[in-house]
Structures are given as structure tokens and as C-alpha cells.
Amino acid sequence: MSLKQSLEWRYATKKFDPAKKLSADQLQHLLDTVHLSPSSYGLQQYKILVVEDAAIREQLRDAAYGQAQLTDSSQVIVFAAETEINEAYVKKYIDHIVEVRGIERSAVADFENVILGAIGRMGEDQKIAWAHKQAYIALGIAMAAASEAGIDNCPMEGFNAGKFDEILGLKEKGLTTSVILCIGHRAEDDHYAHFAKVRKPANELFIHI
Template sequence: MSLIEKLQWRAAVKQFDSSKKISAEQLDNLLSAVQLAPTSLGLQSFKVILVQDAETREKLRAAGYNQAQITDSAALFVFASLTNLDEQFGKSFIDLVASVRNIDRASLEGYEQMVLGTLSSRTEEQKLEWSHKQAYIALGVLLSAAADSGIDAAPMEGFDAAKFDEILGLKEKGLTTTVIAAVGFRSEDDQYSKMTKVRRSKEELFLHV
């Protein structure tokens, strides 16, 4: 299948086959894709919590409008944004760049000033909004990577973020829930994935200048 055919195949599955487990290799492949997602300035100001524990997922389902995908998928990906993008966060990122590329940290002075300047010029609210956007890019990469591997991934915004934060103890970790994705394999009974995709025409969607 071509990538476009795989994207035609993918669907926001509502009914997962809970008997189908995802292998460690398949899961790790998806994690690699999320890890490689691009982010603004490369900061990756979010974390992804992988929830497979059944009891926790029952609680999350109650906080997610009782959506069955939360408990019946093989794994739940919770994208959570960092709430404290302070100077230390910016500096530690520059440390990472210097160490990964094995370059003198002093040569990154300009880059560091840009990162720190960007962080200090924004309010806490603006930085959180910014982080949420980065997490959504990672979600998009996850959806495409899953489709590429024949794995279902259902993106979801229908949940109470404050309750998710509480159940997962995210506040103490300096995180807050952005968006989630249920990952696994569709049930043969899933009707949604059998429906024709509804998309606006290219004429409506794209403007050529």
C-alpha cells in the first residue's frame, strides 16, 4: 500500500479488539516516530505517558466521557505538556545539543540566547499554548506512523484534562494533559472504520497563490 492508501485505511476507530495486544517491537517503533517528531526550536516541551494498566484506564475512561477506546485499545498514549518552561529548561536543552553533537557549548551561545529569549518573551499561558501545539505535531506523527504499520490509533480530545492530570499525578510532575490517542487494533465489529471518509475537496481545501 502507498502512504496515501494507508492514510485512507486509517480511521478514528471507536471499537477496538481488546484481545489483540501490541508487541513490544511495534510499540517501540511508534515511540521512535513520536521521538522524531519535529518541534519548534527542537525543544520537545511535552512528555508522552503510555498507559496500559487496566485499573488506571478504567479511571481515565470515566474522565473521558466513558469512551470505550480508552480501555479497549492495546495502549493509551497521553500527550502532556510541560507547565514550567523556565530558563533552566532552555539551558538544559542547549546542554543536550552540545553533548549529542559533541560540540563546544560556548559555540552555541547565539542559539542559547535565541532559546532563552523566546522563553522569556512569552507569558506562562503563551508557553503552555505553544507546548500544546508541539504535542499535537507529535500526535500527527504518531497517527501516520501507526497507519504505516497497520496499527490503529484513535486521536481523542473528549476528556476532562484536569481529571486526567489528577489520575495520572501529572501536576506534581510539572505536566498537564494535552490530547490522547488510543492505540491498538480495530474490532471486526467497528462500524466507523467501514464508513467512507468525509473530506473537503482539494478545490475547497487548498488555495493556490
């Protein structure tokens, strides 16, 4: 299937089949693909949690207004924004570039200063909002990658982020929940699978200038 066909096949799965788990290879392929998501300056200012623990998922379901996808999907992927984007964070990133590319640190000194200048002009809330945006790019890639691999998925922001942070111990990790993606396989009787896709007509969406 082309990516377009995969996205026609996908829908926001409301009812997962709890008996159908993804294979380890399927999950790994998905994570490897999401790993390649681009981000502003390449900072990847978020982390991605893969939640399988049944007891934790019960708690997450309660914090997500009882939505069944939290417990019935194969895994819950939580995208969490970094809350401490500072000089040390940038230094670690630059060190990593130097190591991966085998270059002198001086070759990326200007780049480091540009990033430090940009984050220096942002308030703490702005930096977190910026990190959330990057996490949503990863969410988009994850939905596309899952769909291409025939993995059903449901993006969700219908949850209490504060409670998610508490359940997952994110504050201590310098993180806060952005958005989640439940993945697995649709239940045969999920009637949402048969609904026609509703999207704005192209002439209302695209503006050609």
C-alpha cells in the same frame, strides 16, 4: 502501502478488539518514530505517557465521558505539555546539544539566547499553549506512523484534562494533558471502519497563490 494509502485505511477507531494487543516490537517501533517528531527550536516541550495499567485506564475512561477506546485499546498514549519552560529547561536542552554533537558550548550560545529571548517574551499561558501545539505535531506523526505500521488508532480530545492530570499525577511532574491517542486493533464489527472518508473538496481546502 504508501503513507497516503495508510491514511485512507486508517479511521478514528471507535471499537477496539480488547483481545488484540500490540507486540512489544510494534509499540517500540511506534515510540521510536514519534521520538523523531520535530518541535519549535527542538525543545520537545512535552512528554509522552504510555498507559497500560487497567485500573488507571478505567479511571481515564470515566474522565473521558465513558469512551470505550480508553479501556479496549491496546495502549493509551497521552501527550502532555510541559508547564515549566524556563531558563533551566533551556539550559538542559543546550547542554544536551553540546553533548550529542560534541561541540563547544560557545557554538550554541547565540541559539540559547534566541530561545531565552523568545520564552522571555511569552506569558506562562502562552508558553503552555505553545507546548500544546508541539504535542499535536507529535500526535500527527504518531497517527501517521501507527497507520503506516497497520496499527489502528483514535486521536481524542474528548476528556476532562484536569481529571486526567489528577489521575496521572501530571501536575507534580510539571505537565498537563494535551491530547491522547488510543492504539490497537479494530474490532471486526466496528462499522465505522466501512464509512466513506469525509474530507472537504480539495478546492475548498487548498489555496494556491
